[in-house]
Amino acid sequence: MKNLFLGTAALALTASFAMADTVRLGTEGAYPPYNFINDAGEVDGFERELGDELCARAELTCEWVTNEWDSIIPNLLSGNYDTIIAGMSITDEREEVVDFTQGYTRPSPSAYAAMADGVDLKGGVIAAQATTIQSSHVAETGATLVEFPTPDETVAAVSAGEADAVLADKDFLIPIVDSTELKFVGEDVFLGGGIGMAFRESDAELRGKFDAAIASMKADGSLNALLAKWEIEGQF
The missing domain is CATH 3.40.190.10 (Periplasmic binding protein-like II)
Structure with missing residues (x-):
């Protein structure tokens, strides 16, 4: 689904995730049905449900953080959250500065x-x-x-x-x-290579946990069920 990386690549990667900490999931909160803010002021949508399920399967404590789209990658790199789950398409340009999980949608x-x-x-x-x-x-x-x-x-x-x-x-x-x-x-x-979660290149262990959780949802059919619930194309 969406969207190209802006051009601020060379931020210092000073923040590294510690596995004992709460994982902060960064999203835009303005791109339904993937992510949006509901009437209660909370992150909602397909990626809210997906992210919560992935955290449960990975046995991680997670919290949600919202960030405007045009600075969402720079603020990941500077440590304001630990991963991006925001309808972000996997592209070669973005992969120069962040690492992606496997796609949780096919290219739509x-x-x-x-x-x-x-x-x-x-x-x-x-x-x-x-x-x-x-x-x-x-x-x-x-x-x-x-x-x-x-x-x-x-x-x-x-x-x-x-x-x-x-x-x-x-x-x-x-x-x-x-x-x-x-x-x-x-x-x-x-366009793009499907949608995935983005991580700092230094957080390979954390990325691996989410990658395994995505794979498990593909294997048991629950990912396709969630995509169908939110009427999102790109099922597996």
Whole structure:
């Protein structure tokens, strides 16, 4: 699903996880159905359920931390939390600075949504969330890219006529298209290598615990059941 690494690679990796400590799970809290803040002010969504189950299987005590998307990797590297579980697509660029678990989804489609058919997706103005694989793809197509800090702002730009279309994860756009005047246009686009949890390169042991927990959920079918519950494509 989402999204490219921003360009702040060379932070000092001074924070290292101690296995006796509480594991802090970093997420955005603004990308339903993967993660969002519910009416009680708590992290909710597919990744909340997934993260809690993975922590239980790995026999780890965990707590949730929210962070804005555009600084989510730098704040992992600086030690503000121990892992990212935030709809983050596995990409070669990100793997230069963080280590990923295996994917807990297969690569799922991104899609364009617009107010009307006939939008020029190659030469028009396309909105995308900043530092995502979608924004990188738009830049490569030759269209005029307009970036916004949050996914909701990309949709608002199209509704307000500031952009011709938005490119985002289809899972994110489906409920919006179902409830607004926006419609899907063009072909689906498959980007990235699936979604995984990201860790500091120094935390191989912790990453291994979560990797094993993901593998166990794949093996017993519970991961596919959770993906189906949240109507997320990319099942195994």
